[in-house]
Amino acid sequence: MFKSHAQRSRRLRLKKQRLAKNNTPAPKTRFIYTIDFIDAGSTWELAHEYIHLTPLKGYCVESSCGIRLNEIGEVIIPKGFLFNASGPTIDTEDAVRAACVHDALYVLRDYDFLKKSDRKIVDRLFYDMLIEDGMPKFRAWYWYRFVRAFGWYSWN
Numbered sequence: 001m002f003k004s005h006a007q008r009s010r011r012l013r014l015k016k017q018r019l020a021k022n023n024t025p026a027p028k029t030r031f032i033y034t035i036d037f038i039d040a041g042s043t044w045e046l047a048h049e050y051i052h053l054t055p056l057k058g059y060c061v062e063s064s065c066g067i068r069l070n071e072i073g074e075v076i077i078p079k080g081f082l083f084n085a086s087g088p089t090i091d092t093e094d095a096v097r098a099a100c101v102h103d104a105l106y107v108l109r110d111y112d113f114l115k116k117s118d119r120k121i122v123d124r125l126f127y128d129m130l131i132e133d134g135m136p137k138f139r140a141w142y143w144y145r146f147v148r149a150f151g152w153y154s155w156n
Contacts, residue, residue, distance in 0.1 A: 043082055043083070043084060044082070044083055044100070046078070046081040046083070046100060047079065048079055049079050050077040050100065051074050051075070051076050051077075053073055054075050054105070054121075054122075055121055055125065056073050056105070056114070056118060056122075057071065059073075061108060061111075061113040063107055063110075063111045064111075065078070066078035067081070067104045067108055069105075069113065069114075075104055075105060077101070081100070081104065083100050083103035084103060085100075094135040095133075097129060098126050098127075098133060101125065101129060102122060102123075102125070102126040102147070105118075106151070106154055109122075109155055116155070116156070119152070119155045123144060123151060124144075126143070126144065127143070
């Protein structure tokens with residue numbers, strides 16, 4: 001079941017408060033926009049530009065479809081980016097943001113901007129984002145194992 005925007009906002013606010021108590025810096029994400037569902041299938045469209053900090057540092061690349069990865073590791077995904085959030089289980093809202101970033105980074109690999117060795121980092125980022133967005137750990141692990149098992153086809 002999709003969670004309401006208020007429930008998701010409350011969960012993120014509580015997480016930031018918990019991180020502040022532990023003196024842990026909050027993850028750097030400059031995106032709190034909605035991702036609009038555009039299709040009865042499993043295709044989603046990004047409603048606003050999305051910027052997310054990744055562990056992929058030292059790149060300065062831009063694909064012809066507008067996806068950029070800068071030197072500090074920020075992936076900038078343009079408004080209108082179409083991506084697929086389908087996985088081995090039923091699609092839910094807690095998988096959309098992770099799928100968006102994961103698919104965008106795989107697109108950069110399609111243009112040969114990322115190394116083959118970066119795939120494990122991209123897939124682990126996907127898993128971490130699933131957990132961060134509230135997906136149960138077992139289900140997130142299942143999605144992670146799915147992209148590890150079958151993502152090589154798209155990555156290579």
